[in-house]
Amino acid sequence: xxxxxxxxxxxxxxxxxxxxxxxxxxxxxxxxxxxxxxxxxxxxxxxxxxxxxxxxxxxxxxxxxxxxxxxxxxxxxxxxxxxxxxxxxxxxxxxxxxxxxxxxxxxxxxxxxxxxxxxxxxxxxxxxxxxxxxxxxxxxxxxxxxxxxxxxxxxxxxxxxxxxxxxxx
Ligand SMILES: [Fe+2]
Numbered sequence: 001x002x003x004x005x006x007x008x009x010x011x012x013x014x015x016x017x018x019x020x021x022x023x024x025x026x027x028x029x030x031x032x033x034x035x036x037x038x039x040x041x042x043x044x045x046x047x048x049x050x051x052x053x054x055x056x057x058x059x060x061x062x063x064x065x066x067x068x069x070x071x072x073x074x075x076x077x078x079x080x081x082x083x084x085x086x087x088x089x090x091x092x093x094x095x096x097x098x099x100x101x102x103x104x105x106x107x108x109x110x111x112x113x114x115x116x117x118x119x120x121x122x123x124x125x126x127x128x129x130x131x132x133x134x135x136x137x138x139x140x141x142x143x144x145x146x147x148x149x150x151x152x153x154x155x156x157x158x159x160x161x162x163x164x165x166x167x168x169x
Contacts, residue, residue: 001153003047007035009153010054014077017070021109025078028107032086039083042147049084051153053077055146058154060138067135074111075118075139078103096120 001009011026029035038048057076064072082089082098092101099119103109111119118136121127125140145151 003035003050006047006050006054006153010035010050010057010077013057013073017073019070019074019110021103021107025103025107025109028086028088028102029081029084031088032084034081034084037084039080039147042149049080052146053080054153055151056139056142059142059145059151062154063138063142065134067138071112071115071118071135072138074109075115075122075135076142078109079119079122079139079143096122096124 011029014022014026035050036046038044038046039052043049043052053076056079057073060072060076061069079096079099081102082092082095086102088106089098089102092098092105094101096119100111100116103111103119114133114135117131117133118139121131121133121136122139122143125137125144129137142151
Protein backbone atom coordinates (compact mmCIF):
# COMPACT_ATOMS: atom_id res chain seq x y z
CA UNK A 1 0.00 0.00 0.00
CA UNK A 2 1.61 3.26 -1.07
CA UNK A 3 1.34 6.59 0.75
CA UNK A 4 -1.61 7.92 -1.23
CA UNK A 5 -3.54 4.67 -0.68
CA UNK A 6 -2.77 4.97 3.05
CA UNK A 7 -4.08 8.54 3.02
CA UNK A 8 -7.33 7.57 1.29
CA UNK A 9 -7.92 4.69 3.70
CA UNK A 10 -7.17 6.80 6.76
CA UNK A 11 -9.37 9.71 5.70
CA UNK A 12 -12.30 7.52 4.70
CA UNK A 13 -12.17 5.78 8.09
CA UNK A 14 -12.24 9.13 9.87
CA UNK A 15 -15.09 10.33 7.65
CA UNK A 16 -17.08 7.16 8.41
CA UNK A 17 -17.42 8.24 12.06
CA UNK A 18 -19.59 11.22 11.05
CA UNK A 19 -18.36 13.00 14.18
CA UNK A 20 -18.97 16.72 14.59
CA UNK A 21 -15.76 18.58 13.76
CA UNK A 22 -14.40 15.84 11.50
CA UNK A 23 -14.42 18.06 8.40
CA UNK A 24 -12.15 20.54 10.21
CA UNK A 25 -9.99 17.70 11.52
CA UNK A 26 -9.49 16.32 8.02
CA UNK A 27 -8.67 19.81 6.73
CA UNK A 28 -6.11 20.16 9.53
CA UNK A 29 -4.48 16.84 8.62
CA UNK A 30 -4.31 17.79 4.93
CA UNK A 31 -2.87 21.22 5.77
CA UNK A 32 -0.14 19.72 7.96
CA UNK A 33 2.67 17.29 7.07
CA UNK A 34 0.82 14.37 8.69
CA UNK A 35 0.91 12.24 5.53
CA UNK A 36 4.51 12.92 4.57
CA UNK A 37 6.52 12.70 7.80
CA UNK A 38 7.73 9.74 9.83
CA UNK A 39 7.50 9.15 13.59
CA UNK A 40 10.40 10.13 15.85
CA UNK A 41 11.45 6.75 17.29
CA UNK A 42 9.93 4.18 14.91
CA UNK A 43 8.39 4.28 11.40
CA UNK A 44 11.11 6.84 10.67
CA UNK A 45 10.45 7.31 6.97
CA UNK A 46 8.23 9.44 4.72
CA UNK A 47 4.63 8.39 5.35
CA UNK A 48 5.58 6.56 8.55
CA UNK A 49 3.26 8.55 10.79
CA UNK A 50 0.18 7.76 8.68
CA UNK A 51 1.19 4.09 8.45
CA UNK A 52 1.75 3.83 12.20
CA UNK A 53 -1.64 5.47 12.84
CA UNK A 54 -3.40 3.03 10.51
CA UNK A 55 -1.61 0.02 12.00
CA UNK A 56 -2.68 1.18 15.48
CA UNK A 57 -6.25 1.57 14.24
CA UNK A 58 -6.33 -1.80 12.45
CA UNK A 59 -5.13 -3.64 15.54
CA UNK A 60 -7.52 -1.73 17.80
CA UNK A 61 -10.50 -2.41 15.50
CA UNK A 62 -9.69 -6.11 15.33
CA UNK A 63 -9.60 -6.26 19.13
CA UNK A 64 -12.26 -3.74 20.09
CA UNK A 65 -14.77 -6.20 21.60
CA UNK A 66 -17.79 -4.14 22.65
CA UNK A 67 -16.12 -0.74 22.31
CA UNK A 68 -17.81 1.68 19.87
CA UNK A 69 -16.17 1.61 16.44
CA UNK A 70 -16.14 5.41 16.04
CA UNK A 71 -14.32 5.91 19.34
CA UNK A 72 -11.71 3.31 18.43
CA UNK A 73 -11.13 4.93 15.02
CA UNK A 74 -10.86 8.45 16.39
CA UNK A 75 -8.59 7.63 19.34
CA UNK A 76 -6.32 5.29 17.38
CA UNK A 77 -5.97 7.33 14.19
CA UNK A 78 -5.54 10.69 15.90
CA UNK A 79 -3.46 9.80 18.98
CA UNK A 80 -0.27 11.14 17.35
CA UNK A 81 -1.78 14.11 15.48
CA UNK A 82 0.53 16.34 17.54
CA UNK A 83 3.56 14.85 15.77
CA UNK A 84 2.60 16.51 12.48
CA UNK A 85 3.80 20.05 11.94
CA UNK A 86 1.22 22.70 11.23
CA UNK A 87 1.46 26.46 11.41
CA UNK A 88 -1.95 26.46 13.13
CA UNK A 89 -0.57 24.57 16.16
CA UNK A 90 2.81 26.21 16.56
CA UNK A 91 1.97 27.58 20.01
CA UNK A 92 0.89 24.24 21.53
CA UNK A 93 3.47 22.05 23.31
CA UNK A 94 3.50 18.55 24.82
CA UNK A 95 2.52 15.18 23.34
CA UNK A 96 -0.80 13.52 24.29
CA UNK A 97 -1.99 16.80 25.76
CA UNK A 98 -0.99 18.62 22.57
CA UNK A 99 -3.03 16.18 20.45
CA UNK A 100 -6.09 16.88 22.61
CA UNK A 101 -5.63 20.64 22.34
CA UNK A 102 -5.24 20.50 18.56
CA UNK A 103 -8.39 18.38 18.21
CA UNK A 104 -10.46 20.45 20.63
CA UNK A 105 -9.26 24.01 20.13
CA UNK A 106 -8.28 24.06 16.46
CA UNK A 107 -10.39 21.33 14.87
CA UNK A 108 -13.37 21.63 17.28
CA UNK A 109 -13.72 17.85 17.18
CA UNK A 110 -16.28 16.58 19.71
CA UNK A 111 -14.47 13.98 21.82
CA UNK A 112 -15.95 11.76 24.51
CA UNK A 113 -14.25 11.56 27.92
CA UNK A 114 -12.98 8.04 27.05
CA UNK A 115 -11.46 9.25 23.77
CA UNK A 116 -9.76 12.19 25.52
CA UNK A 117 -8.22 9.88 28.09
CA UNK A 118 -7.16 7.37 25.46
CA UNK A 119 -5.31 10.04 23.46
CA UNK A 120 -3.91 11.76 26.54
CA UNK A 121 -2.60 8.56 28.15
CA UNK A 122 -1.48 6.55 25.12
CA UNK A 123 2.14 6.71 26.34
CA UNK A 124 1.17 5.68 29.88
CA UNK A 125 -0.40 2.20 29.98
CA UNK A 126 -0.35 2.04 33.82
CA UNK A 127 -2.36 5.25 34.07
CA UNK A 128 -4.82 4.02 31.45
CA UNK A 129 -5.30 0.77 33.38
CA UNK A 130 -5.77 2.65 36.65
CA UNK A 131 -8.55 4.66 35.09
CA UNK A 132 -10.22 1.40 34.03
CA UNK A 133 -10.77 2.91 30.60
CA UNK A 134 -10.72 -0.05 28.17
CA UNK A 135 -10.41 2.26 25.14
CA UNK A 136 -7.26 3.85 26.61
CA UNK A 137 -5.78 0.42 27.41
CA UNK A 138 -6.52 -0.80 23.87
CA UNK A 139 -4.96 2.25 22.17
CA UNK A 140 -1.86 1.98 24.41
CA UNK A 141 -1.41 -1.66 23.45
CA UNK A 142 -2.05 -1.10 19.73
CA UNK A 143 0.36 1.87 19.70
CA UNK A 144 3.07 -0.16 21.41
CA UNK A 145 2.68 -3.18 19.10
CA UNK A 146 2.77 -1.00 15.97
CA UNK A 147 5.85 0.84 17.29
CA UNK A 148 7.52 -2.53 17.79
CA UNK A 149 6.80 -3.43 14.16
CA UNK A 150 4.33 -6.18 15.07
CA UNK A 151 1.23 -4.92 13.21
CA UNK A 152 0.52 -4.70 9.50
CA UNK A 153 -2.17 -2.66 7.78
CA UNK A 154 -5.03 -5.06 7.14
CA UNK A 155 -4.81 -7.16 3.94
CA UNK A 156 -1.55 -5.55 2.95
CA UNK A 157 0.60 -8.66 3.04
CA UNK A 158 -2.03 -10.77 1.29
CA UNK A 159 -2.42 -8.21 -1.48
CA UNK A 160 1.32 -7.93 -2.09
CA UNK A 161 1.60 -11.73 -2.30
CA UNK A 162 -1.32 -11.76 -4.76
CA UNK A 163 0.40 -9.13 -6.87
CA UNK A 164 3.62 -11.13 -6.89
CA UNK A 165 1.72 -14.08 -8.30
CA UNK A 166 -0.10 -12.00 -10.90
CA UNK A 167 -3.45 -12.19 -9.12
CA UNK A 168 -5.15 -8.80 -9.37
CA UNK A 169 -8.03 -9.47 -6.97
FE1 LIG B 1 1.84 6.37 18.42
